[in-house]
Amino acid sequence: MFRNHKFSHKDSIIVATQPESVYAESFRKIPINIKYSRVDDEPRVIQITSSLSGEHKSTSAANIAAVYRELGHKVILVDCDLRKPSIHRITGLVNTDGLTDYLVGNTDYANLIKQTRFEIDVINAGNPVPFPHVALRSEKFKNLIAKLRESYEYVIVDSPPLLLVTDSLIIGEICDTAVFVINQRTTKKNAAKEAIRLLRESNIPIAGIVLSNTAKRIRRVSKYYSYKYKYTSKK
Amino acid sequence: MMNAPMTDIHTHILPFVDDGSDSIADSLRMVGEAMANGVKNIILTPHALRTGMPKFTKEDHCRHFSEFQTEARKHFDVNLYLGQEIAYHPQIIKYLQDNKLLTLNDSSYILLELPFFDPIEDYEELFYSFSVLKYNVIIAHIERYYYLSYGDIVSLKRYPVLYQINSNSLTGESGRYLRKRSMKMLKDGLVDFIGSDIHVSRKNDFHLAYQMVARYLSVADADRIFVENPKRHLNVA
Numbered sequence: 001m002f003r004n005h006k007f008s009h010k011d012s013i014i015v016a017t018q019p020e021s022v023y024a025e026s027f028r029k030i031p032i033n034i035k036y037s038r039v040d041d042e043p044r045v046i047q048i049t050s051s052l053s054g055e056h057k058s059t060s061a062a063n064i065a066a067v068y069r070e071l072g073h074k075v076i077l078v079d080c081d082l083r084k085p086s087i088h089r090i091t092g093l094v095n096t097d098g099l100t101d102y103l104v105g106n107t108d109y110a111n112l113i114k115q116t117r118f119e120i121d122v123i124n125a126g127n128p129v130p131f132p133h134v135a136l137r138s139e140k141f142k143n144l145i146a147k148l149r150e151s152y153e154y155v156i157v158d159s160p161p162l163l164l165v166t167d168s169l170i171i172g173e174i175c176d177t178a179v180f181v182i183n184q185r186t187t188k189k190n191a192a193k194e195a196i197r198l199l200r201e202s203n204i205p206i207a208g209i210v211l212s213n214t215a216k217r218i219r220r221v222s223k224y225y226s227y228k229y230k231y232t233s234k235k
Numbered sequence: 236m237m238n239a240p241m242t243d244i245h246t247h248i249l250p251f252v253d254d255g256s257d258s259i260a261d262s263l264r265m266v267g268e269a270m271a272n273g274v275k276n277i278i279l280t281p282h283a284l285r286t287g288m289p290k291f292t293k294e295d296h297c298r299h300f301s302e303f304q305t306e307a308r309k310h311f312d313v314n315l316y317l318g319q320e321i322a323y324h325p326q327i328i329k330y331l332q333d334n335k336l337l338t339l340n341d342s343s344y345i346l347l348e349l350p351f352f353d354p355i356e357d358y359e360e361l362f363y364s365f366s367v368l369k370y371n372v373i374i375a376h377i378e379r380y381y382y383l384s385y386g387d388i389v390s391l392k393r394y395p396v397l398y399q400i401n402s403n404s405l406t407g408e409s410g411r412y413l414r415k416r417s418m419k420m421l422k423d424g425l426v427d428f429i430g431s432d433i434h435v436s437r438k439n440d441f442h443l444a445y446q447m448v449a450r451y452l453s454v455a456d457a458d459r460i461f462v463e464n465p466k467r468h469l470n471v472a
Contacts, residue, residue, distance in 0.1 A: 005394050007363040094364045096329045127325065 012059045012090050015066035016118045027063040030210065031071065034177065037207040043176035045145060045155040046207070049168045051195035052161045055183040056212035058086045061158040064179070065120045073153040076113070076121040078145075080171050081160045082132035085125030091116040098126020102144070103135045109147075121152070136170045145174050162195040172204035181210045239458060240275030240472075242465035243441060244339060245320065245346060245375055245399055245430025249279040252291050252299050256435045259306055265433055266307055266315075272431075272441040276314045276471040278339055279303075280346055280430075283319040284327065293319070293337045314472050316340040320375055322348045323355060328364045342469050344371045346399070354382050362394040371468070373397045376432060377425075378404050378416045385419065397427040397468075402444035403437065405429065421448065429460055 015024045035042050048061035061077060068075040079087035080099065088095040093114055101107040107126075114122045129135055148155045157175055159168040172178055178199055182192050199206055246269070247255025250262040269277055281296055282288050291299075300317040307315055318339035321327065330336050331345075338345050345365075355361060365372050377388055377398045392398070400420060404413035420426050429448070431441050448457040465471050 005362075007359065007366070089363060092367060094328050094332065094367050095360070096332055 007089060008086075013062050013066050013118055015063045015070060019070075024063075027060075027067050028070075030064050030179070030208075031067050034179065034207045037177065038205070041176075043205075043207060044153065045149055045157065045175045045177075047157045047159050047168070047172055047175040047178040047204070048181060049159045049172075049178055049195075049199075050161050050181040050183075051163045051187060051191040053084065053164065055161070055181050055187055057161075057181040058090060058158050060179070060181050060210050060212060061156050062087060062090045062120075065154070065156040066118055068154045068156070069118070069120050074121075074151075075154040075156065076123065076148055076152045077156045077158065078123045078148070079125040079158050080136065080167065081158055082125050082129065082135065082167070083160055083165065087122060087158055088124045091118060091120065091122050093122060093124060095124045095126065098124030099141075099144075100126035100129045100132070100135055102126065103138055103140050104129065109144075133165065133167050133170060136167055142174055162198050163191060169198065169202045169204070172199065172202055175204070177205045177207040179207050179210060181212055184211050184214045186213070239462045241273050241441065241445065241461040242276035242278070242469070242471050243269055243274045243431050243433070244278045244318075244373070244428050244465055244469065245280050245401075246277055246433045247279075247281060247320075248277065248433060249281045249296070249299055249303055249317075252296060253282040253285070253288055254434060255281065259303070261435045262303060263307060263310055265435065265439070266311055266313055268439040269431070269433070269441065270311060270313055272439050273445065274441055276316065276465065278316045278318045278465075278469065278471070280318045280320040280339070282348075283321045283336055284324040284330065285320075285322040285348070293335060296337060316469075316471060318346055320346050320348050323350050323361075328361075328368070331365075331368055331370060338370070339373070340469050340471060342371075343369060344373055344397075344468055346373050346375050348375045349377075349380050349383075351380065352382070354380075358391060358394065362396065366395060371395065371397070373399050373428060375399050375430070376401045376404065378413055378420060379409075385416065388420065388425065389423070392425060398425055399428040399430050400426050401432045402429050402439075402441050403431070405444045405447055406440045408438060408440055418451065421452065426460060427464055 015027050048057050050057040065075050065077040079085050097107040097111045102112045112123055116122050159171045162168045248262050248265045250256040250259050256262040304315050319337040321336055374396055378400050400417050403409045405417040407414040429444055431439055433439055445457050445461050
């Protein structure tokens with residue numbers, strides 16, 4: 001009969017599901033640091049990216065959105081990883097009526113935005129399209145982000161890895177800042193350096209770095225730093 | 236012959252809606268044959284979303300079912316139920332979300348037909364979506380997808396899915412390969428349901444399949460597959 005299978009990414013908004021945990025506390029520092037990365041003009045459209053896949057950027061994006069929601073802000077999480085979407089799984093949705101469907105005209109704005117049990121509004125990636133970078137370069141996508149900017153206080157944009165596809169650089173052009181995620185156990189130093197170089201060359205300001213999946217010895221030093229956020233540089 | 240009435244969960248008896256039957260007379264004959272094989276509960280599962288087949292909505296299927304049920308009751312003491320054999324389609328989740336498809340006898344179970352040639356790229360995503368929408372999945376004639384190795388069939392079971400095999404695969408009517416594969420699945424405990432997948436041109440060997448399960452496993456196992464599982468999951472009598 002039925003087996004119990006745990007689908008990947010399920011229940012990974014730790015800020016909402018385990019609000020008292022050390023991990024949740026680490027995420028709560030991130031909006032503060034983003035705010036102070038540019039005091040006069042606080043970034044409101046925030047891109048989350050990384051060098052390669054499997055660095056927990058979607059989990060970070062969802063948790064950052066959850067922290068903004070916890071602070072009482074109106075926030076939307078947009079899945080722009082059109083090639084390997086996962087935000088819908090993190091938020092318990094099905095990937096229908098998403099961004100690609102909107103961009104190709106198969107759904108409208110009213111159906112695009114989904115409410116979740118985490119009280120975060122979400123835009124799914126939608127059905128796969130042959131050339132995601134073309135969809136992301138469209139005026140319709142730019143207009144959508146502009147519309148979201150008017151309707152929400154914060155727009156968190158989950159985007160694909162920088163070293164695999166150009167999508168993130170295209171998305172970066174219309175975001176206010178980028179948060180770069182590094183998996184402490186798997187990300188190679190050269191990969192991280194190369195990805196940050198790409199962001200800088202494209203004039204995408206980096207608000208900071210989230211260090212995910214930190215080693216136990218770091219966590220032993222201070223239990224409050226299992227997810228560590230560090231200010232690095234800005235444009 | 237066993238005492239408890241058996242349930243056939245996969246049939247193409249409903250006339251005029253797919254390649255199962257083109258006349259009421261043929262459909263009534265198929266019901267009679269099913270009853271002669273010891274079947275008392277029949278779920279009619281016309282094709283849905285199948286490429287190359289005429290497109291009928293679920294309302295069409297309900298209307299045809301209602302008409303045929305009235306006709307069948309004049310001739311047989313049989314319980315007919317409605318469902319669909321839903322072929323995989325890239326928009327299947329959207330169709331389910333929009334409530335455009337039928338489950339088996341209004342239960343939470345859908346009978347899903349996988350593609351016969353191009354394997355689905357992301358089973359995890361598909362089964363995840365079904366689980367979010369709270370649908371349970373029975374994969375129709377799992378032994379018939381040749382691109383799935385036996386290891387794949389075992390591996391897919393890690394997802395919350397149930398397997399149905401065809402009676403004529405088990406009896407050897409569809410060839411030695413399918414017979415061997417079905418027997419192995421049966422002995423490994425992978426089979427949850429057996430259906431006839433009866434079309435007008437096929438022979439109904441449901442009772443022979445029951446006897447084979449009873450002989451190779453046990454009468455209790457045969458009763459579980461042919462009687463209890465449908466009763467437990469699909470609200471049949």
